[in-house]
Amino acid sequence: MKYFFLSFLAVALLVVGIFGFRGDKFSQPPIEVFPDMDDQDKIRAQKPSGFFADGMGSRKPIVGTIPNSGDNGVLPVEFSEGRDGYYFTGELDGTYGNGMPEELSLKEESDSVALLGRGKDMYGVHCAICHGDTGDGKGVVGHYFAKANVVVASIHNFPQSSHPDGYIYHVIGNGKGNMGGYKHNLPVRDRWAIVAYLRTLQAAAK
Numbered sequence: 366m367k368y369f370f371l372s373f374l375a376v377a378l379l380v381v382g383i384f385g386f387r388g389d390k391f392s393q394p395p396i397e398v399f400p401d402m403d404d405q406d407k408i409r410a411q412k413p414s415g416f417f418a419d420g421m422g423s424r425k426p427i428v429g430t431i432p433n434s435g436d437n438g439v440l441p442v443e444f445s446e447g448r449d450g451y452y453f454t455g456e457l458d459g460t461y462g463n464g465m466p467e468e469l470s471l472k473e474e475s476d477s478v479a480l481l482g483r484g485k486d487m488y489g490v491h492c493a494i495c496h497g498d499t500g501d502g503k504g505v506v507g508h509y510f511a512k513a514n515v516v517v518a519s520i521h522n523f524p525q526s527s528h529p530d531g532y533i534y535h536v537i538g539n540g541k542g543n544m545g546g547y548k549h550n551l552p553v554r555d556r557w558a559i560v561a562y563l564r565t566l567q568a569a570a571k
């Protein structure tokens with residue numbers, strides 16, 4: 366028993382020697398055996414931060430940020446809300462039209478190439494997960510949809526004759542059946558870019 370007390374005392378002295386008493390002030394940072402999350406990079410509300418070049422912790426919305434809704438609950442004009450005309454609705458004289466709208470101002474060949482490039486990118490971001498890279502409807506998500514007996518359409522089956530460009534544009538914005546709409550994610554110009562790219566996928570599948 367004597368040895369127990371002696372060794373206990375020795376250990377206690379050692380611990381106090383290394384770690385000090387609770388509440389002691391140190392000039393060096395304390396030894397942290399279990400640091401948990403004591404130190405972490407973070408920004409405190411309304412406080413400066415050395416992380417950003419301008420030294421401000423609070424940030425302004427980055428350029429191109431889309432408001433959830435404007436003052437009147439209407440999306441900005443690039444998103445077509447409440448606008449008329451083929452460019453915004455895909456409709457010509459009450460039916461869906463074919464062809465790329467003037468507003469895209471495709472004058473040079475390079476304009477069309479740029480639009481197709483954009484369409485390819487946006488298709489890859491928003492559509493390929495379900496419709497597949499080639500548009501055959503065999504994207505990764507389709508695999509899981511199949512378990513619920515939902516069939517993802519192959520976009521090769523939608524020729525201009527039965528499914529005009531304006532209609533495809535409309536489906537991208539508003540969705541159809543089990544497909545949700547993308548009008549809050551894709552500005553009008555990007556929707557048309559996808560329509561154009563979708564036509565090239567169809568041509569490639571022939």
Ligand code: HEC
Nearest residue numbers: 491492495506516517518533536537541542543544547559
């Ligand atoms: C979450 C999966 C999913 C995503 C993402 C998706 N779709 Fe679809 N899409 C579907 C399904 C499912 C259908 C079949 C809808 C139905 O008829 O019920 C469909 C149908 C379609 C149709 C056929 C409409 C018709 O008349 O039958 C087109 C065109 C289409 N999608 C284009 C797109 C484009 C372009 C994108 C990207 C902006 C996209 N889809 C993104 C699941 C998706």
